[in-house]
Amino acid sequence: MVENNKIEYIIRESFEGDCNFILNSWFRSFKSGSPEMFYCCPHKLYKPWMRRYQMGVLEKGARALIAASSEDMNQILGWILYYPQKPLIVEYIYVKDVYRNLGIASGLLQKLGIRRGDAILANSLTKPCFHIKAYDIIKLIEPELYIASWQRQQIKKSK
Numbered sequence: 001m002v003e004n005n006k007i008e009y010i011i012r013e014s015f016e017g018d019c020n021f022i023l024n025s026w027f028r029s030f031k032s033g034s035p036e037m038f039y040c041c042p043h044k045l046y047k048p049w050m051r052r053y054q055m056g057v058l059e060k061g062a063r064a065l066i067a068a069s070s071e072d073m074n075q076i077l078g079w080i081l082y083y084p085q086k087p088l089i090v091e092y093i094y095v096k097d098v099y100r101n102l103g104i105a106s107g108l109l110q111k112l113g114i115r116r117g118d119a120i121l122a123n124s125l126t127k128p129c130f131h132i133k134a135y136d137i138i139k140l141i142e143p144e145l146y147i148a149s150w151q152r153q154q155i156k157k158s159k
Helices: 016-033 035-040 043-059 104-111 127-131 143-158
Strands: 009-013 063-069 076-083 089-095 119-122 136-139
Touching (some): 009 104, 016 063, 016 076, 016 089, 076 104, 089 104
Parallel strands (some): 089 119
Antiparallel strands (some): 076 089
16 A cells, blocks of 8 residues: 555544544554553553543544545544644644655644644653654643633734
């Protein structure tokens, strides 16, 4: 399916049936891509912590866009989880290993209006994230505080 470093895919809204794939791939990817989690957090502690964290993210209104095969919309190549409010915050981006470096993550970001050279407000960073050199990645320690601060600044500017 992948030829000449190009792949045909579509970007669509997530379906209800995508949730298990998103949660499970995020669970595995974050553990293996985050050195502090891999070395410092035993699986018996990581699993309940990560599941609680994931449920909290969904409860806060995060949304997902899916990069799917243009031949089969149910074949997920990657996804992006984000908070849709302004400023937009990216919670996590995932692309299957075999489809990495084909522009899928960039395509997902562009669908959200983020262009090369733009700053990305990110809530999670893992090792693969450091290879995205076309973007200025800003790690948010407390996204809720950042959003509140940004909203206060917008209110002050409008007065």
